[in-house]
Amino acid sequence: xxxxxxxxxxxxxxxxxxxxxxxxxxxxxxxxxxxxxxxxxxxxxxxxxxxxxxxxxxxxxxxxxxxxxxxxxxxxxxxxxxxxxxxxxxxxxxxxxxxxxxxxxxxxxxxxxxxxxxxxxxxxxxxxxxxxxxxxxxxxxxxxxxxxxxxxxxxxxxxxxxxxxxxxxxxxxxxxxxxxxxxxxxxxxxxxxxxxxxxxx
Numbered sequence: 022x023x024x025x026x027x028x029x030x031x032x033x034x035x036x037x038x039x040x041x042x043x044x045x046x047x048x049x050x051x052x053x054x055x056x057x058x059x060x061x062x063x064x065x066x067x068x069x070x071x072x073x074x075x076x077x078x079x080x081x082x083x084x085x086x087x088x089x090x091x092x093x094x095x096x097x098x099x100x101x102x103x104x105x106x107x108x109x110x111x112x113x114x115x116x117x118x119x120x121x122x123x124x125x126x127x128x129x130x131x132x133x134x135x136x137x138x139x140x141x142x143x144x145x146x147x148x149x150x151x152x153x154x155x156x157x158x159x160x161x162x163x164x165x166x167x168x169x170x171x172x173x174x175x176x177x178x179x180x181x182x183x184x185x186x187x188x189x190x191x192x193x194x195x196x197x198x199x200x201x202x203x204x205x206x207x208x209x210x211x212x213x214x215x216x217x218x219x220x221x222x
Contacts, residue, residue: 024170025208029200030083031056039117043109046078056203057083061090063205063222069096070169076102084174103156106176110143136192150182
């Protein structure tokens with residue numbers, strides 16, 4: 022059996038400012054830093070062999086702060102853009118409320134909450150899953166199958182893709198699934214990567 026712990030980065034500056042962030046590399050806020058440290062305190066009783074984050078600084082900083090807080094600062098860490106947030110295309114940097122006024126609330130909801138409809142020049146959740154899942158299968162599953170414990174810090178939509186895969190959710194189920202910032206979600210997995218148990222810490 023192996024443990025897999027995943028969590029979303031702490032609050033970023035554009036989370037605070039209510040902007041579409043996507044692949045823009047924005048820093049954590051002071052609140053986000055504290056969320057990352059608090060997540061780490063919840064992981065003190067876990068041991069990890071490998072740690073992963075996206076190619077974006079807010080996830081990398083969250084991971085490092087959490088590992089330091091948990092007393093696991095020396096774990097081998099890998100960063101990869103396959104775990105990046107969904108790319109929001111033309112919406113990146115725009116205020117979410119202003120965007121709803123411009124395009125209409127219904128259109129923005131479709132872009133944000135449909136599974137396979139992408140915003141202009143951006144990615145849908147399906148597109149995001151199409152890069153997250155192959156990376157997870159090739160890079161991380163072999164480690165889990167060998168009994169190694171893994172922790173991943175990533176983003177709302179890249180983690181949605183992963184949760185949908187692990188928990189065998191439908192597109193409708195995962196789109197209504199909210200992922201808070203800095204809350205570790207812990208999986209116990211069997212050797213075939215079936216979920217034995219899952220809980221938020």
